[in-house]
Amino acid sequence: MTDIAVTLADKRGTLPPEDKLGFGKIFTDHMFVMDYATGKGWHNARIVPYGQIEISPAAMVLHYGQAIFEGMKAFRTADNRIVVYRPLDHLNRFNHSADILSIPQMDVNVLHDGLKQLIEIDKEWVPKSLGTSLYIRPFVISTDPFVGVKVADQYTVFIILSPVGAYYASGFKPVAIKVEEHFVRAVKGGLGEAKTPANYAASLKAAEVAKKEGYTQVLWLDALEQKYIEEVGTMNIFFKIDNEIITPALNGSILNGITRRSVLAVAKDWGMKVSERRISIEEVYEAHEQGRLQEVFGSGTAAVISPVGELSWKGRKITINNNEIGETSQKLFDYITDIQQGRVADKFGWTGEMAKL
Amino acid sequence: MTDIAVTLADKRGTLPPEDKLGFGKIFTDHMFVMDYATGKGWHNARIVPYGQIEISPAAMVLHYGQAIFEGMKAFRTADNRIVVYRPLDHLNRFNHSADILSIPQMDVNVLHDGLKQLIEIDKEWVPKSLGTSLYIRPFVISTDPFVGVKVADQYTVFIILSPVGAYYASGFKPVAIKVEEHFVRAVKGGLGEAKTPANYAASLKAAEVAKKEGYTQVLWLDALEQKYIEEVGTMNIFFKIDNEIITPALNGSILNGITRRSVLAVAKDWGMKVSERRISIEEVYEAHEQGRLQEVFGSGTAAVISPVGELSWKGRKITINNNEIGETSQKLFDYITDIQQGRVADKFGWTGEMAKL
Numbered sequence: 001m002t003d004i005a006v007t008l009a010d011k012r013g014t015l016p017p018e019d020k021l022g023f024g025k026i027f028t029d030h031m032f033v034m035d036y037a038t039g040k041g042w043h044n045a046r047i048v049p050y051g052q053i054e055i056s057p058a059a060m061v062l063h064y065g066q067a068i069f070e071g072m073k074a075f076r077t078a079d080n081r082i083v084v085y086r087p088l089d090h091l092n093r094f095n096h097s098a099d100i101l102s103i104p105q106m107d108v109n110v111l112h113d114g115l116k117q118l119i120e121i122d123k124e125w126v127p128k129s130l131g132t133s134l135y136i137r138p139f140v141i142s143t144d145p146f147v148g149v150k151v152a153d154q155y156t157v158f159i160i161l162s163p164v165g166a167y168y169a170s171g172f173k174p175v176a177i178k179v180e181e182h183f184v185r186a187v188k189g190g191l192g193e194a195k196t197p198a199n200y201a202a203s204l205k206a207a208e209v210a211k212k213e214g215y216t217q218v219l220w221l222d223a224l225e226q227k228y229i230e231e232v233g234t235m236n237i238f239f240k241i242d243n244e245i246i247t248p249a250l251n252g253s254i255l256n257g258i259t260r261r262s263v264l265a266v267a268k269d270w271g272m273k274v275s276e277r278r279i280s281i282e283e284v285y286e287a288h289e290q291g292r293l294q295e296v297f298g299s300g301t302a303a304v305i306s307p308v309g310e311l312s313w314k315g316r317k318i319t320i321n322n323n324e325i326g327e328t329s330q331k332l333f334d335y336i337t338d339i340q341q342g343r344v345a346d347k348f349g350w351t352g353e354m355a356k357l
Numbered sequence: 358m359t360d361i362a363v364t365l366a367d368k369r370g371t372l373p374p375e376d377k378l379g380f381g382k383i384f385t386d387h388m389f390v391m392d393y394a395t396g397k398g399w400h401n402a403r404i405v406p407y408g409q410i411e412i413s414p415a416a417m418v419l420h421y422g423q424a425i426f427e428g429m430k431a432f433r434t435a436d437n438r439i440v441v442y443r444p445l446d447h448l449n450r451f452n453h454s455a456d457i458l459s460i461p462q463m464d465v466n467v468l469h470d471g472l473k474q475l476i477e478i479d480k481e482w483v484p485k486s487l488g489t490s491l492y493i494r495p496f497v498i499s500t501d502p503f504v505g506v507k508v509a510d511q512y513t514v515f516i517i518l519s520p521v522g523a524y525y526a527s528g529f530k531p532v533a534i535k536v537e538e539h540f541v542r543a544v545k546g547g548l549g550e551a552k553t554p555a556n557y558a559a560s561l562k563a564a565e566v567a568k569k570e571g572y573t574q575v576l577w578l579d580a581l582e583q584k585y586i587e588e589v590g591t592m593n594i595f596f597k598i599d600n601e602i603i604t605p606a607l608n609g610s611i612l613n614g615i616t617r618r619s620v621l622a623v624a625k626d627w628g629m630k631v632s633e634r635r636i637s638i639e640e641v642y643e644a645h646e647q648g649r650l651q652e653v654f655g656s657g658t659a660a661v662i663s664p665v666g667e668l669s670w671k672g673r674k675i676t677i678n679n680n681e682i683g684e685t686s687q688k689l690f691d692y693i694t695d696i697q698q699g700r701v702a703d704k705f706g707w708t709g710e711m712a713k714l
Contacts, residue, residue: 024415024504031414054409057388057517058381062498065422065554066561102561137504141419147381147494147519149557149591151565160414162504182546187580189541191559197422198555200506202548204423204459208508223544224581234506 002045002113004032006121009049018129021165023302028122028134032114032159036104042157045110047118050160056145060152068097068196069139071301072258074119074161074354076128077342082119083351084136085301085340087112089258093195094138096256100194102151103140111138112352115159119354122161131166131337135302167303172333174309174323177232177296178215179281180206181314185230185253187223192230192253199255207233215312217298219281223253227280235298235306236260240328241287243294244273251278259299262336265348267328281313288318295326304340305333359402359470361389363478366406375486378522380659385479385491389471389516393461399514402467404475407517413502417509425454425553426496428658429615431476431518431711433485434699439476440708441493442658442697444469446615450552451495453613457551459508460497468495472516476711479518488523488694492659524660529690531666531680534589534653535572536638537563538671542587542610544580549587549610556612564590572669574655576638580610584637592655592663593617597685598644600651601630608635616656619693622705624685638670645675652683661697662690 009029016026027050034045061067072090074082091108098105115136119126126134138159142152183206186192186199203218210218217233229248231237236257239246245267250256267274287293296308307330309323320326338344339351366386373383384407391402418424429447431439448465455462472493476483483491495516499509540563543549543556560575567575574590586605588594593614596603602624607613624631644650653665664687666680677683695701696708 025502027415027502050414052411053414054411057407057410057515058384058494058519061419061554062424063426063494063496063554063557064561065424065558067419067422067558069420100562101558102565135504137415137420139420145382145384147492147517149560149564151561158414160504162415184544184546187541187544187547189539189580190544191555196558197418197420198558200420201422201424201458201553201555203506204421204508205457207506208459223546 002110004114004117005046006117007046007048008121015125015127015163018127018132018165021127021132021163023164024135024162026163028125028161028163030118030121032118034110034114034157036155038153042104042106042110045114047114047121055143058145058147059141059143060146061141061143063147064142064149065198066101066103066142066152067140068094068101068103068194069137070094070195072136073301073340074126074134074136075341076126076357079342080357081342081353082123082126082355082357083342084115084354086258086350087115087352089261093256093258097194097196098140100191101196103155106157116354118159118161123355123357125161125163127163129166131168133164135162135164137162172325174307174325175216176214176310176312177308178210178213178218179311179313180218180220181226182206184223185220188252190253193256195255203233219311221281227282228278229281229284230254232298234302235300238263238297238299239279239284239293240295240326242292244275245328246275246277246279248279249276257299259301259304259336262350263299263332266332266335285313285316285318288320293320295329296320297326297329304336305329359467361471361474362403363474364403364405365478372482372484372520375484375489376522378484378489378520380521381492381519383520385482385518385520387475387478389475391467391471391514393512395510399461399463399467402471404471404478412500415502415504416498416500417503418498418500420504421499421506422555423458423460423499423509424497425451425458425460425551426494427451427552429493430658430697431483431491431493432698433483433714436699437714438699438710439480439483439712439714440699441472441476441711443615443707444472444709446618450613450615454551454553455497457548458553460512463514473711475516475518480712480714482518482520484520486523488525490521492519492521494519529682531664531682532573533571533667533669534574534576534665535567535570536668536670537575537577538583539563541580542577545609547610550613552612560590576668578638584639585635586638586641587611589655592657592660595620595654595656596636596641596650597652597683599649601632602685603632603634603636605636606633614656616658616661616693619707620656620689623689623692642670642673642675645677650677652685653677654683654686661693662686
């Protein structure tokens with residue numbers, strides 16, 4: 001295990017009622033922190049009480065956005081173990097994002113050890129009700145107090161933890177998505193494949209407009225022709241057409257989703273036909289007209305699977321599967337959440353045990 | 358004047374020797390701060406001692422990049438006035454960036470008053486040597502402690518001040534620029550027109566590669582065809598071809614530079630032919646082959662004018678004007694810096710007096 005200095009909080013908080021958790025508003029008692037300086041490398045790995053941080057108003061992250069993050073989840077299993085879903089896949093993707101943003105590579109083992117110790121210390125914060133979890137947010141910020149555009153020389157990585165309620169608090173149900181025609185999230189040669197603040201900043205205006213129009217999120221098309229499907233606001237996207245599961249191929253501007261990988265692996269394992277390829281919004285609408293579009297669903301860490309009941313593109317609305325949850329969406333949601341929460345055997349080896357209660 | 362609470366620093370710092378200032382590393386004694394909360398609007402405008410700020414590790418800016426900034430300069434004139442160059446143009450652009458990033462509009466008069474009072478308090482920090490200035494950095498960050506993608510409900514705007522040395526400390530001379538073929542900064546429908554961290558985050562990798570290859574900055578081409586010229590890393594770009602001054606037209610993905618506007622206005626005032634239009638890199642290379650490309654230069658707040666002596670595109674290097682400063686580049690640099698520092702009459706009304714010494 002990595003040598004990590006631990007400073008425990010004087011006072012411990014308590015987990016609120018699990019039906020009041022919501023998402024991303026409550027944090028646990030501790031956080032993992034590690035610093036980087038050019039010439040010194042990553043150093044001073046530590047666990048400290050969760051709380052306000054001090055930075056310079058000139059800290060580069062506030063001005064030039066050199067930053068990355070990850071999002072993953074820990075679950076409390078029926079047999080009282082705490083497992084994290086695909087932690088190494090997430091941490092390796094974290095390093096891939098680091099590379100795209102010119103942030104120095106981190107030792108995945110140090111991060112993994114830090115996360116494990118942090119969860120051990122804060123394990124009472126992992127909720128147990130169906131659908132709840134402990135959301136894990138690793139992130140790196142550039143901290144040099146310097147007002148000029150350059151690759152930074154100082155960084156800090158944090159891991160903070162937030163107990164979160166069931167994503168589908170009011171039931172697992174289809175959402176309405178607007179196909180975005182005006183705004184663009186990312187482009188080939190840009191940052192689209194990285195989990196970095198810039199991509200989310202670029203999504204705010206479109207999401208705000210879509211929400212006012214009654215849609216949950218937007219579906220992004222490619223920046224060049226506004227023709228090919230990329231991803232949804234915070235999810236990858238899948239189409240079931242003629243019993244085939246189709247998702248846009250990774251092209252440099254789409255996030256390489258971990259749940260996306262899980263969906264592909266599970267569907268293949270079930271013997272379904274699975275394609276990662278370029279797919280246009282026209283093809284989807286055509287399939288719908290011909291009665292061949294059976295299901296549409298998103299995949300992501302927060303929602304796991306999110307069935308899409310309605311799409312709207314250039315004012316043309318289509319209803320998918322009578323706005324009901326599709327068979328495959330439901331099966332995938334059940335099976336992946338069963339693996340995450342230890343209700344079925346984890347034949348893929350996706351869950352990593354972090355603590356026992 | 359706006360009611361701004363002032364808390365003075367117990368101890369005042371002193372301006373370092375003016376030839377040791379560098380850029381963006383030294384900050385003055387005070388900063389302007391104002392908060393926003395949904396339902397309450399912008400409030401609590403204040404001037405406080407410059408120093409570390411406390412934010413939540415979950416502060417939205419660190420995760421989703423909802424932030425904007427500006428960059429402008431104050432100068433000490435020969436007759437001991439302190440003037441800021443085009444402050445209202447900068448503050449209006451600040452609000453335009455806010456709109457693109459879904460950040461609530463600010464009262465430009467409040468910001469202007471805050472800046473004026475701040476400069477009055479810290480006026481001893483404005484350097485006086487030729488080419489030096491006080492760099493002014495207004496910026497807004499989103500501060501809600503919330504780990505989820507949405508438009509924030511809490512923001513803080515800051516104005517910090519940094520005395521900066523002469524940009525051309527080792528003399529005004531042409532730079533070598535690489536025409537970027539792989540990476541992309543911004544795209545139509547994206548954030549390119551906003552002064553927001555995301556655009557700078559997107560520029561880091563390309564700039565890093567270019568620097569290793571011996572270039573100062575990169576020249577960005579359009580994201581769609583990689584054909585039309587957009588802008589340089591931290592500058593807009595101009596070409597003098599057949600005695601005509603040409604700069605790419607604003608198209609939504611180019612920053613609407615304040616110095617760009619000054620160059621256009623001055624060149625027109627001098628009776629030069631000036632065009633804002635789409636211009637391809639091929640056209641520039643063709644003009645060079647035909648001996649019609651007379652000058653290339655960048656414009657920006659930091660450098661004012663930066664002559665370009667060499668361009669490299671797909672391995673084809675061209676030398677511009679024998680790698681010497683062009684006549685127009687020199688004239689523009691001299692005239693605009695003369696206006697800024699009060700050595701010639703400000704017939705355009707660009708300088709705003711902020712304090713007297």
